[in-house]
Amino acid sequence: MIRVMLVDDQQLIRAGLRMLCDAAEDIEVVGEAGDGRAAIELATGLLPDVIVMDLRMPGVDGITATSRIVAARPSARVLVLTTFGDDDHLYPALQAGACGFLLKDAPPDELLTGIRQAAAGESPFSQDVLRRLVRRAVDARPEAPRPVEGLTAREREVLGLVGEGLSNAEIAERMFIGVTTVKTHITALMTKTGSPNRVRLALFAHRG
Amino acid sequence: MIRVMLVDDQQLIRAGLRMLCDAAEDIEVVGEAGDGRAAIELATGLLPDVIVMDLRMPGVDGITATSRIVAARPSARVLVLTTFGDDDHLYPALQAGACGFLLKDAPPDELLTGIRQAAAGESPFSQDVLRRLVRRAVDARPEAPRPVEGLTAREREVLGLVGEGLSNAEIAERMFIGVTTVKTHITALMTKTGSPNRVRLALFAHRG
DNA sequence: GTCCCTCTCCTACCTTGGTAGGAGGCGGCG
DNA sequence: CGCCGCCTCCTACCAAGGTAGGAGAGGGAC
Numbered sequence: 487m488i489r490v491m492l493v494d495d496q497q498l499i500r501a502g503l504r505m506l507c508d509a510a511e512d513i514e515v516v517g518e519a520g521d522g523r524a525a526i527e528l529a530t531g532l533l534p535d536v537i538v539m540d541l542r543m544p545g546v547d548g549i550t551a552t553s554r555i556v557a558a559r560p561s562a563r564v565l566v567l568t569t570f571g572d573d574d575h576l577y578p579a580l581q582a583g584a585c586g587f588l589l590k591d592a593p594p595d596e597l598l599t600g601i602r603q604a605a606a607g608e609s610p611f612s613q614d615v616l617r618r619l620v621r622r623a624v625d626a627r628p629e630a631p632r633p634v635e636g637l638t639a640r641e642r643e644v645l646g647l648v649g650e651g652l653s654n655a656e657i658a659e660r661m662f663i664g665v666t667t668v669k670t671h672i673t674a675l676m677t678k679t680g681s682p683n684r685v686r687l688a689l690f691a692h693r694g
Numbered sequence: 695m696i697r698v699m700l701v702d703d704q705q706l707i708r709a710g711l712r713m714l715c716d717a718a719e720d721i722e723v724v725g726e727a728g729d730g731r732a733a734i735e736l737a738t739g740l741l742p743d744v745i746v747m748d749l750r751m752p753g754v755d756g757i758t759a760t761s762r763i764v765a766a767r768p769s770a771r772v773l774v775l776t777t778f779g780d781d782d783h784l785y786p787a788l789q790a791g792a793c794g795f796l797l798k799d800a801p802p803d804e805l806l807t808g809i810r811q812a813a814a815g816e817s818p819f820s821q822d823v824l825r826r827l828v829r830r831a832v833d834a835r836p837e838a839p840r841p842v843e844g845l846t847a848r849e850r851e852v853l854g855l856v857g858e859g860l861s862n863a864e865i866a867e868r869m870f871i872g873v874t875t876v877k878t879h880i881t882a883l884m885t886k887t888g889s890p891n892r893v894r895l896a897l898f899a900h901r902g
Numbered sequence: 903g904t905c906c907c908t909c910t911c912c913t914a915c916c917t918t919g920g921t922a923g924g925a926g927g928c929g930g931c932g
Numbered sequence: 933c934g935c936c937g938c939c940t941c942c943t944a945c946c947a948a949g950g951t952a953g954g955a956g957a958g959g960g961a962c
Contacts, residue, residue, distance in 0.1 A: 580828055609824050613816045620788055620817060622831040638908065651894035654949070667910055673950070683918085684949070686859035688893045692900075846938060862919070875940055881920065891948090892919070 488605045491517040491534035493525040493551065494567075495543040499590075503538065503567075503597070510598050522546025522554075529555045529562065536604045538597075539584070541568045541575050549578045556583030565604045567597065571615045573622075586610035636678055644671040648684060649691025696813045699725040699742035701733040701759065702775075703751040707798075711746065711775075711805070718806050730754025730762075737763045737770065744812045746805075747792070749776045749783050757786045764791030773812045775805065779823045781830075794818035844886055852879040856892060857899025 490513055494500050500518050507513045517532045519525035523546045529537060537555065541548035552564045565586045566579045576587055588600050589612045600610035611619065637645065647657045654672070658665045672684070681687040698721055702708050708726050715721045725740045727733040731754045737745055745763065749756035760772045773794045774787045784795055796808050797820045808818035819827065845853065855865045862880070866873045880892070889895040 577831070580831070608821050609828060611824075616817050616819075619827055619831045623785070623788070623827045640909065648893065649897075651889075651891065651897050653891060663909085664911060666912065669950070670910080673952095676950085681859075683859065683861055685856065685893055685896045688896060689859050692897075848939065871939085872941055874942065877920070878940080881922095884920085 488513045488601060489516045489532070489535045490514065490601060491519070491525075491529060491532055491537045493519045493522075493537060493543075493548065494540040495520050496540075499540070506594055506597065507601070513598065513601055522548060522551035525551045526554050526558075530558060533559070535563065536601050537562065537564045538567050538601065539564050541566060541570070541579060549575075549582050552579060552584050553582035563604045563607075565600060565610065571612065571618070573618070576615060576618065577622075587615050588612050589615065637675070641671050641675055641678075644668060645675055645687065645691045648672065648675070649688045651688065696721045696809060697724045697740070697743045698722065698809060699727070699733075699737060699740055699745045701727045701730075701745060701751075701756065702748040703728050704748075707748070714802055714805065715809070721806065721809055730756060730759030733759045734762050734766075738766060741767070743771065744809050745770065745772045746775050746809065747772050749774060749778070749787065757783075757790050760787060760792050761790035771812045771815075773808060773818065779820065779826070781826070784823060784826065785830075795823050796820050797823065845883070849879050849883055849886075852876060853883055853895070853899050856880065856883070857896045859896065 490507055492500050492503050492507075492515060494503070497520065500520070504515045504518070507515050516534055517528050519528050521543045525537070525539070525548075526546070539548045539552055543551075548566065548568070552566070555562050555564060560583075562583075564582075564584045565588065566575075566584045567588050567590060568575060569590045571587070571589050579587060586600055586604050586609050588597060588610060592612050596610075596612070603610040643661065644657060647660060652660065654665050654668045658668045661668070672687070675681070676683075676687055679687060679690045681690055698715055700708050700711050700715075700723060702711070705728070708728075712723045712726070715723050724742055725736050727736050729751045733745070733747070733756075734754070747756045747760055751759075756774065756776070760774070763770050763772060768791075770791075772790075772792045773796065774783075774792045775796050775798060776783060777798045779795070779797050787795060794808055794812050794817050796805060796818060800820050804818075804820070811818040851869065852865060855868060860868065862873050862876045866876045869876070880895070883889070884891075884895055887895060887898045889898055
């Protein structure tokens with residue numbers, strides 16, 4: 487039996503979620519809280535397996551509550567359930583220690599499987615949240631040889647190394663070519679990208 | 695019926711996967727390829743719903759194949775199935791356009807549900823891959839007002855402008871100080887941050 | 903074949919960046 | 933008060949970056 491605690495400021499929502507959980511035979515609602523402060527207190531007493539947490543709440547919000555609860559008990563499984571899945575909610579929530587992130591417009595059984603996943607140590611995410619997560623993670627790749635228009639293969643290579651902060655001599659050594667060749671490529675790169683100096687070129691290498 | 699194409703250089707693996715898929719009533723294996731080149735050709739002809747793709751392959755590897763396939767048909771669903779889930783495989787694969795990423799040590803039914811998810815437009819990920827994805831995405835939070843230790847107010851100011859790609863002369867003009875003063879600050883910054891040159895300093899200005 | 907692009911490298915020159923060392927003014931602190 | 937840290941600026945020098953122009957080798961397109 488999975489012991490669940492519900493945190494949401496809207497009583498109606500809480501009631502609906504409780505009914506939903508009660509309908510599942512392996513899930514039991516052991517407590518409810520209407521704001522962050524109550525959630526923190528209740529969680530330390532009840533020690534539920536999974537805490538379903540709304541973010542927008544009066545007083546202490548869900549992010550703060552999550553952060554406190556996880557800080558007090560790192561094994562706590564906080565599953566965020568909210569209406570808004572934008573970056574301003576998602577990343578702070580994950581930063582705070584939430585193990586999953588579901589949206590309220592998800593089908594009911596997604597919440598139930600999400601709760602089961604959270605209890606099992608997994609990380610449930612709504613699909614479009616997941617998509618943004620992936621995009622973000624990919625954009626954050628340090629080695630980002632993002633295809634730049636109009637540059638030759640060799641130029642792209644040089645551009646990447648400039649972006650790493652290497653000097654012309656280092657680039658030459660790395661690419662087994664002469665320093666003058668590197669300069670030739672860099673001059674071409676600066677003209678093509680409109681960079682007045684090497685630092686701007688390096689910045690260009692990172693974000694267009 | 696979901697039409698699946700299998701890409702893996704090891705024939706034994708392909709046979710195993712084929713049996714697994716054949717056992718599922720809603721999945722049909724319509725083609726196999728042993729390397730990237732064959733995968734690209736076959737995919738354009740078969741137009742499978744889902745392509746299960748290994749990464750390590752002789753000749754054209756899975757990343758390249760994925761990239762080509764997705765470029766040719768953006769609606770293609772490439773599901774990576776590999777032994778290694780490290781960053782060097784994961785992010786290039788996602789960059790190339792893979793819609794999901796599963797590990798070969800996953801339970802068999804995880805692959806089947808993964809294929810179904812991929813066909814349905816979702817993004818299946820193995821749990822520990824997902825965990826790394828989350829960590830990366832969280833670490834990449836742009837709003838990181840990282841206070842830099844040990845730098846004076848003026849130095850931080852110069853650092854910011856270096857990060858913008860300004861030359862010493864431009865920085866001097868902007869800050870109403872002499873070029874030599876700018877140089878003094880920059881020398882201090884480079885020693886403090888351990889940057890061997892201005893580009894590295896600029897990169898430091900952006901992410902520690 | 904010819905043309906064009908890419909990659910390679912060269913010389914020469916000028917600008918910018920970066921190092922070394924010193925110095926004066928200012929404000930806080932013991 | 934004297935000391936220290938920060939900010940300002942200086943000279944001088946050397947290293948590196950960047951510009952201009954040319955040139956040969958190789959490959960693909962026409």
